[in-house]
Amino acid sequence: MIQQAKPHDVGDIKRIAQAAYHAYVVRLGKPPAPMVADFAVHIDRDWVIVFEQDGHVRGYAILVTSGQGVLLDNIAVDPASQRSGIGDALVRAVERRAIELGHEALDLYTNVVMADNIRWYQKLGFSETKRIEEAGFRRVYMRKMLGTKDEARSDRSDP
Numbered sequence: 001m002i003q004q005a006k007p008h009d010v011g012d013i014k015r016i017a018q019a020a021y022h023a024y025v026v027r028l029g030k031p032p033a034p035m036v037a038d039f040a041v042h043i044d045r046d047w048v049i050v051f052e053q054d055g056h057v058r059g060y061a062i063l064v065t066s067g068q069g070v071l072l073d074n075i076a077v078d079p080a081s082q083r084s085g086i087g088d089a090l091v092r093a094v095e096r097r098a099i100e101l102g103h104e105a106l107d108l109y110t111n112v113v114m115a116d117n118i119r120w121y122q123k124l125g126f127s128e129t130k131r132i133e134e135a136g137f138r139r140v141y142m143r144k145m146l147g148t149k150d151e152a153r154s155d156r157s158d159p
Helices: 007-028 037-043 086-100 115-125 149-154
Strands: 002-004 047-053 056-066 067-077 107-111 127-134 137-145
Touching: 007 056, 007 067, 037 047, 037 067, 037 107, 047 086, 056 086, 067 086, 086 107, 086 127, 107 115, 115 127, 115 137
Parallel strands: 067 107
Antiparallel strands: 002 047, 047 056, 056 067, 107 137, 127 137
16 A cells, blocks of 8 residues: 655665665665665655555655656665565556646656666656766656646556
Protein backbone atom coordinates (compact mmCIF):
# COMPACT_ATOMS: atom_id res chain seq x y z
CA MET A 1 0.00 0.00 0.00
CA ILE A 2 1.25 3.46 -0.91
CA GLN A 3 0.76 6.17 1.67
CA GLN A 4 2.15 9.54 2.66
CA ALA A 5 5.35 9.20 4.69
CA LYS A 6 5.26 10.19 8.36
CA PRO A 7 8.16 11.28 10.58
CA HIS A 8 8.39 7.77 12.05
CA ASP A 9 9.22 6.44 8.53
CA VAL A 10 12.57 8.30 8.40
CA GLY A 11 14.57 5.34 9.75
CA ASP A 12 13.10 2.93 7.18
CA ILE A 13 13.67 5.41 4.36
CA LYS A 14 17.31 5.91 5.41
CA ARG A 15 17.81 2.14 5.60
CA ILE A 16 16.42 1.65 2.12
CA ALA A 17 18.50 4.50 0.66
CA GLN A 18 21.68 3.06 2.19
CA ALA A 19 20.95 -0.45 0.91
CA ALA A 20 19.75 0.61 -2.56
CA TYR A 21 22.57 3.05 -3.32
CA HIS A 22 25.48 1.36 -1.53
CA ALA A 23 26.68 -0.39 -4.71
CA TYR A 24 27.34 2.98 -6.38
CA VAL A 25 29.72 4.40 -3.75
CA VAL A 26 32.83 2.82 -5.30
CA ARG A 27 31.86 3.77 -8.87
CA LEU A 28 31.11 7.37 -7.88
CA GLY A 29 33.99 7.75 -5.44
CA LYS A 30 31.59 9.08 -2.82
CA PRO A 31 28.08 8.40 -1.53
CA PRO A 32 25.31 9.32 -3.98
CA ALA A 33 23.13 12.24 -2.88
CA PRO A 34 20.24 9.99 -1.69
CA MET A 35 22.54 8.37 0.87
CA VAL A 36 23.11 11.69 2.63
CA ALA A 37 19.67 13.27 2.15
CA ASP A 38 17.82 14.74 5.12
CA PHE A 39 14.63 12.71 4.89
CA ALA A 40 13.02 14.40 7.91
CA VAL A 41 13.25 17.73 6.06
CA HIS A 42 11.83 16.14 2.90
CA ILE A 43 8.87 14.73 4.84
CA ASP A 44 8.27 18.17 6.34
CA ARG A 45 8.62 20.18 3.10
CA ASP A 46 7.98 17.87 0.14
CA TRP A 47 5.60 15.10 -0.92
CA VAL A 48 7.10 11.83 0.30
CA ILE A 49 5.37 8.48 -0.12
CA VAL A 50 6.24 5.01 1.09
CA PHE A 51 5.23 1.61 -0.21
CA GLU A 52 4.33 -0.58 2.76
CA GLN A 53 3.83 -4.33 2.51
CA ASP A 54 3.41 -6.86 5.31
CA GLY A 55 3.99 -4.12 7.89
CA HIS A 56 7.36 -3.07 6.41
CA VAL A 57 8.36 -0.12 4.28
CA ARG A 58 9.69 -1.57 1.00
CA GLY A 59 10.26 1.62 -0.99
CA TYR A 60 9.81 5.37 -1.10
CA ALA A 61 9.65 8.31 -3.48
CA ILE A 62 10.14 12.04 -3.00
CA LEU A 63 8.45 14.65 -5.19
CA VAL A 64 9.80 18.20 -4.95
CA THR A 65 7.80 21.08 -6.38
CA SER A 66 9.15 24.49 -7.31
CA GLY A 67 8.22 27.39 -9.51
CA GLN A 68 10.00 25.57 -12.32
CA GLY A 69 8.02 22.32 -12.13
CA VAL A 70 8.11 19.03 -10.30
CA LEU A 71 11.10 16.81 -9.72
CA LEU A 72 11.15 13.15 -8.78
CA ASP A 73 13.99 13.91 -6.40
CA ASN A 74 14.57 10.42 -5.10
CA ILE A 75 13.12 6.95 -5.40
CA ALA A 76 14.42 3.68 -4.00
CA VAL A 77 13.21 0.18 -3.32
CA ASP A 78 14.72 -2.17 -0.77
CA PRO A 79 17.05 -4.48 -2.75
CA ALA A 80 15.20 -7.53 -1.39
CA SER A 81 11.97 -6.20 -2.94
CA GLN A 82 13.31 -4.90 -6.26
CA ARG A 83 11.86 -6.14 -9.55
CA SER A 84 8.48 -6.73 -7.92
CA GLY A 85 6.64 -3.70 -9.37
CA ILE A 86 7.07 -1.47 -6.31
CA GLY A 87 9.19 1.09 -8.15
CA ASP A 88 6.73 1.23 -11.04
CA ALA A 89 3.84 1.74 -8.59
CA LEU A 90 5.71 4.55 -6.82
CA VAL A 91 6.44 6.31 -10.12
CA ARG A 92 2.77 6.05 -11.17
CA ALA A 93 1.72 7.58 -7.83
CA VAL A 94 4.21 10.42 -8.28
CA GLU A 95 2.96 11.02 -11.82
CA ARG A 96 -0.65 11.21 -10.60
CA ARG A 97 0.35 13.68 -7.88
CA ALA A 98 2.21 15.86 -10.38
CA ILE A 99 -0.86 15.91 -12.63
CA GLU A 100 -3.12 16.73 -9.66
CA LEU A 101 -0.82 19.68 -8.93
CA GLY A 102 -1.35 20.88 -12.51
CA HIS A 103 1.98 19.93 -14.06
CA GLU A 104 2.37 18.65 -17.60
CA ALA A 105 5.79 17.05 -17.12
CA LEU A 106 7.81 15.23 -14.50
CA ASP A 107 11.57 15.71 -14.29
CA LEU A 108 14.25 13.64 -12.61
CA TYR A 109 17.97 13.13 -12.66
CA THR A 110 20.20 10.18 -12.08
CA ASN A 111 23.92 9.55 -12.46
CA VAL A 112 25.59 8.50 -15.68
CA VAL A 113 27.04 5.41 -13.93
CA MET A 114 23.53 4.23 -13.01
CA ALA A 115 22.87 2.76 -16.45
CA ASP A 116 20.23 0.31 -15.19
CA ASN A 117 18.26 3.21 -13.71
CA ILE A 118 18.49 5.14 -16.97
CA ARG A 119 17.13 2.15 -18.92
CA TRP A 120 14.34 1.67 -16.37
CA TYR A 121 13.30 5.33 -16.58
CA GLN A 122 13.31 5.11 -20.39
CA LYS A 123 11.08 2.03 -20.17
CA LEU A 124 8.67 4.11 -18.05
CA GLY A 125 8.52 6.80 -20.75
CA PHE A 126 11.19 9.26 -19.61
CA SER A 127 13.48 10.84 -22.21
CA GLU A 128 16.95 12.22 -21.64
CA THR A 129 17.10 16.01 -21.80
CA LYS A 130 20.70 16.78 -20.84
CA ARG A 131 23.89 15.55 -19.19
CA ILE A 132 25.81 17.91 -16.94
CA GLU A 133 28.42 17.96 -14.20
CA GLU A 134 26.67 19.26 -11.09
CA ALA A 135 27.55 19.19 -7.38
CA GLY A 136 30.44 16.87 -8.23
CA PHE A 137 28.21 14.34 -9.99
CA ARG A 138 27.77 13.53 -13.70
CA ARG A 139 24.01 13.78 -13.89
CA VAL A 140 21.59 12.66 -16.57
CA TYR A 141 18.39 14.72 -16.57
CA MET A 142 15.22 13.13 -17.87
CA ARG A 143 11.63 14.23 -18.44
CA LYS A 144 8.30 12.55 -18.98
CA MET A 145 5.29 14.33 -20.41
CA LEU A 146 2.19 13.56 -18.35
CA GLY A 147 -1.48 13.07 -19.13
CA THR A 148 -4.49 14.95 -17.80
CA LYS A 149 -6.19 14.92 -14.40
CA ASP A 150 -8.92 12.68 -15.83
CA GLU A 151 -6.37 10.14 -17.04
CA ALA A 152 -4.67 10.19 -13.63
CA ARG A 153 -7.96 9.45 -11.86
CA SER A 154 -8.67 6.46 -14.11
CA ASP A 155 -5.24 4.84 -13.53
CA ARG A 156 -5.66 3.53 -9.98
CA SER A 157 -4.11 0.10 -10.50
CA ASP A 158 -1.41 0.16 -7.82
CA PRO A 159 -0.45 -3.24 -6.40
